[in-house]
Amino acid sequence: MKLKRIDYIFVFLLIVLTIISIDFLLNKAHREAIENLSKYPPFQNLASGLLITFLVCLIGNLLPIPTPYTFVVCFSSLPFLHLNLIIPMIVALVASLGCLFGELGGYFVGRGVSEFISEEQRKKLKNYQQFLVEHPKIAPFAIFFAALTPISDDLITIPLGLIKYSLKKTIFWCWLGKLGLMLIFSYNFLKICSLLGGESWILSVVSLYVMVIFLYAMLKINLLDLVKKYIKRKSNKKL
Numbered sequence: 001m002k003l004k005r006i007d008y009i010f011v012f013l014l015i016v017l018t019i020i021s022i023d024f025l026l027n028k029a030h031r032e033a034i035e036n037l038s039k040y041p042p043f044q045n046l047a048s049g050l051l052i053t054f055l056v057c058l059i060g061n062l063l064p065i066p067t068p069y070t071f072v073v074c075f076s077s078l079p080f081l082h083l084n085l086i087i088p089m090i091v092a093l094v095a096s097l098g099c100l101f102g103e104l105g106g107y108f109v110g111r112g113v114s115e116f117i118s119e120e121q122r123k124k125l126k127n128y129q130q131f132l133v134e135h136p137k138i139a140p141f142a143i144f145f146a147a148l149t150p151i152s153d154d155l156i157t158i159p160l161g162l163i164k165y166s167l168k169k170t171i172f173w174c175w176l177g178k179l180g181l182m183l184i185f186s187y188n189f190l191k192i193c194s195l196l197g198g199e200s201w202i203l204s205v206v207s208l209y210v211m212v213i214f215l216y217a218m219l220k221i222n223l224l225d226l227v228k229k230y231i232k233r234k235s236n237k238k239l
Helices: 005-026 028-034 046-062 071-080 086-112 119-134 136-148 154-162 167-186 189-196 201-220 223-238
Strands: none
Touching: 005 028, 005 201, 046 071, 046 086, 071 086, 071 167, 071 189, 086 167, 119 136, 136 154, 136 167, 154 167, 167 189
């Protein structure tokens, strides 16, 4: 079986994580560093923390490959979580705006500069484009779901740009999904931030492995086929 680019990226990320794991195992100072990131001066200051959060979320969503940018929301919010419950909301809002501006890059790629997309990616995007044209009512849910998860939203935003789907609707549903995701991290629901550094370097590394494997699986699975099967099954039940 011929390996694809995503397979090489997956193997590369696993090698990097393994090297990092060995480094943490052998170097106590590095272990302590990752377990105390939220205590670093830039994150103790709300203004600098918000700026870092915005930039990391912006860049993380501009990149064409899935990037674990959500960790920065935890580090910006945790120092203030027990002092003021409004501050995590502000952190989530700033983070969601950074994510939104980054994701809109995919929408405008679809509108104007889609020539640089690979042929393989173009075929996949064309299938999504045709599906969205045939099922326009599903578009808001698809945008929201893609934004609510840490997977790359380009498979949705680029086809929406290609079919010139409403920019206002794209912005609203994308922002709403990103805000929901950011709120989960800013308020540390289910102690999710403990998996990203702050309590145990082992949990941090394991969570990164899980995240990389999860994102790889999501990219390898044809979500469009699953949605089509669900719609077909639902239609058959009505008959």
